[in-house]
Amino acid sequence: MATGNSTFFQKLIATYPIASGNILFLLSITAFFTLATALFLNLICYSKSTPWILAIIVFSASQAAYFMDSYSVVIDTDMLENVLQTDTREAGELINFGFILHTIVFGIFPSYLIFRFCPKSQGLIRELKSKLTLASVLIFLLILVVVPFTSQYASFIREHKTLRFYANPTYFSYSVIQYINNAFKRPESNTTLIKVAQDTKHIGETHKNELMILIIGETARADHFSLNGYERDTNPELKKHEVISFKNVSSCGTSTATSVPCMFSSLKREDFDIKAGLIHQNVLDVLSENGVEILWRDNNSDSKGVAKRMLYEDFKKPPINPICDDECRDIGMLNGLDQYINARKGKDILIVLHQMGNHGPAYYKRYPKEFERFTPTCKTNDLGKCSNEEIGNAYDNAILYTDYFLSNVIKFMQKYDDNYETAMLYVSDHGESLGELGVYLHGAPYAIAPKAQIHVPAIAWFGKNFDYKIDQVKPYESKDLSHDDLFCAMLTAYELDTNDCSTWRSVLKANTDAY
Numbered sequence: 001m002a003t004g005n006s007t008f009f010q011k012l013i014a015t016y017p018i019a020s021g022n023i024l025f026l027l028s029i030t031a032f033f034t035l036a037t038a039l040f041l042n043l044i045c046y047s048k049s050t051p052w053i054l055a056i057i058v059f060s061a062s063q064a065a066y067f068m069d070s071y072s073v074v075i076d077t078d079m080l081e082n083v084l085q086t087d088t089r090e091a092g093e094l095i096n097f098g099f100i101l102h103t104i105v106f107g108i109f110p111s112y113l114i115f116r117f118c119p120k121s122q123g124l125i126r127e128l129k130s131k132l133t134l135a136s137v138l139i140f141l142l143i144l145v146v147v148p149f150t151s152q153y154a155s156f157i158r159e160h161k162t163l164r165f166y167a168n169p170t171y172f173s174y175s176v177i178q179y180i181n182n183a184f185k186r187p188e189s190n191t192t193l194i195k196v197a198q199d200t201k202h203i204g205e206t207h208k209n210e211l212m213i214l215i216i217g218e219t220a221r222a223d224h225f226s227l228n229g230y231e232r233d234t235n236p237e238l239k240k241h242e243v244i245s246f247k248n249v250s251s252c253g254t255s256t257a258t259s260v261p262c263m264f265s266s267l268k269r270e271d272f273d274i275k276a277g278l279i280h281q282n283v284l285d286v287l288s289e290n291g292v293e294i295l296w297r298d299n300n301s302d303s304k305g306v307a308k309r310m311l312y313e314d315f316k317k318p319p320i321n322p323i324c325d326d327e328c329r330d331i332g333m334l335n336g337l338d339q340y341i342n343a344r345k346g347k348d349i350l351i352v353l354h355q356m357g358n359h360g361p362a363y364y365k366r367y368p369k370e371f372e373r374f375t376p377t378c379k380t381n382d383l384g385k386c387s388n389e390e391i392g393n394a395y396d397n398a399i400l401y402t403d404y405f406l407s408n409v410i411k412f413m414q415k416y417d418d419n420y421e422t423a424m425l426y427v428s429d430h431g432e433s434l435g436e437l438g439v440y441l442h443g444a445p446y447a448i449a450p451k452a453q454i455h456v457p458a459i460a461w462f463g464k465n466f467d468y469k470i471d472q473v474k475p476y477e478s479k480d481l482s483h484d485d486l487f488c489a490m491l492t493a494y495e496l497d498t499n500d501c502s503t504w505r506s507v508l509k510a511n512t513d514a515y
Helices: 006-015 023-044 047-071 077-085 088-093 097-117 124-159 161-166 170-184 256-264 274-279 283-289 330-334 337-342 388-414 470-476 483-493 509-514
Strands: 209-217 243-250 292-298 311-314 348-354 420-428 455-462
Touching (some): 006 047, 006 161, 023 170, 124 161, 161 170, 209 388, 243 470, 256 274, 283 483, 388 420, 420 483, 455 470
Parallel strands (some): 292 311, 292 348
Antiparallel strands (some): 243 455
16 A cells, blocks of 8 residues: 555545645545455455465556556556557567566565565464454444545545546456456357348449558547647648548547457447457458458557458568568558559458557657657657657657658559549547646546547548548538447448448438439
C-alpha cells in the first residue's frame, strides 16, 4: 500500500482535497483499502505456497505501479490483453532505466525478503484457525473504519467508482482473475463461425472492378491532423489531393486488441467483446464470400485475428519489407502490390495495410530522420524525462510521416484509375494521450477514457470511376460517425447490400440512387 499506490492516493486526494476538511475520511479510506488488501492476501495464501503467492503479488504490483505512476494507465482486462499480445519489440520500448530500477527496488528486493523471512507453515488445521481469527479481526476493523463515514462511502461508491481502478494490487488482481475466466470461455480454434449478412447481394450494374486500399492507422488522434483544424501543418501532402476528412469519428476501443477486431465486426461497440469477435464472421469474410480478393499486409503486431482466414503478409522485417532503417517503414508495404493486382485482373480487390503509425511511447522511432520538422523532440521511451512540448513534437513528426505514406498510397492508386473503381480509406484504431492531465499512451477503460484516446482520424479518397464523389459525401464530414460504420461502408463500397445494413445511417448508402 505504501509503495504501489501513488497514483491511487494522488487521484483520491484530488477528488477529496485535504484543504476541504476530508482528512479523516482520507485516513478511513486508506485504512479500508489496506485492510481489504490484507484480507484478500489472507484468503489466497496457504501453506508452502504462501511465499510464492506473496512474491508474485508484490512483483506484479511493482510492475502495475510503475505503469500507473508513469503513464496513468489502468490495469484492467483490456490492458492485460494488450500486454499478452505485445511482441518483444513493442515490449522493449517500454523498458528503460526507471522501469528496471523500480522493478529491483519494489519488486525483486521485497520478493527476496518474503522468501527470506516468511514463517513456515504450522500445519493446515492450525493455519486455518489462525486465518479465521485474522479474517474476523480484519472484517471487524473494516466495519469500524466505515461506519463513521457511511454517507461519504455511499458517495464514493456511486460517484467515484473509477477510483478503485487504481487500487493496487486489488484491482489488477481482480482483472487477472476476470481475464483468466474469460480466456476459458473463448472458443476453440475449430469452432464453427457464426455467419453474418448471409443475404448479401450485388446491387446495380458493375462496369469496372473495385480496387480499394484500406489503411488501419495506429495511435493517431484526430485533433493532430491539420485537415481537422490543427494549427500545425501536419498534412502538407494530403492537402494536395482531393480528400475528405471525417472530423467526428469515435473508435470502438482504446487499444489495438479491441478496436481492430471490433471495427471489422458487424457487432456494435456495446455488443462487442473479444470472444464474440472470434466466433462471428467479419466484413472481410463477407467480402471474400462475395468474390472480393483480399490481402492483409501488416507492419504492426498482427491483425488481432481479423485476417486469420485471408492472405496475410508480415512486413515488420527485411527482406519482406524493403524499406527499413531503425525499423521497417509503412511505405514498404506498397512494394510488390503491382504484381498482386496484375495477377488478379477481372477481380474485385481489397488491400488492407496495417500501419506502425504513431505507436508509442517511442514516437521518435516512428519516422525517418528527414521528417523531424518539429523540434525539440523527445528521444527516449521514458516520457517522464521529456516535456509535453517535446513529446508532442515527436508525435506530430510521426503524423507527418503518415501523411506522406497516405499521399503515396493515393499516387499508387491513381495508376489504376482508368481500369478500376478505385478508393482509399484511412482510419486509426484509437487515439493517444500525450500528457494531458498527467495521462499518457492509451488503453484507458472506455467509460473514463479521455477524448484524445477515442477521437480518431478518418480520411477518404475516391478515384474518377468510383460510384461516389467527394462532393456527395462532403455534407457528412462533420457528422458523428464511429468504427461501427465500417462494416456497412465496406459492403456498400463494393456494391453489396444486406438487411444487416438496412438501418445503417450510411455516408455512402445515402447515395445509392447512383445505381
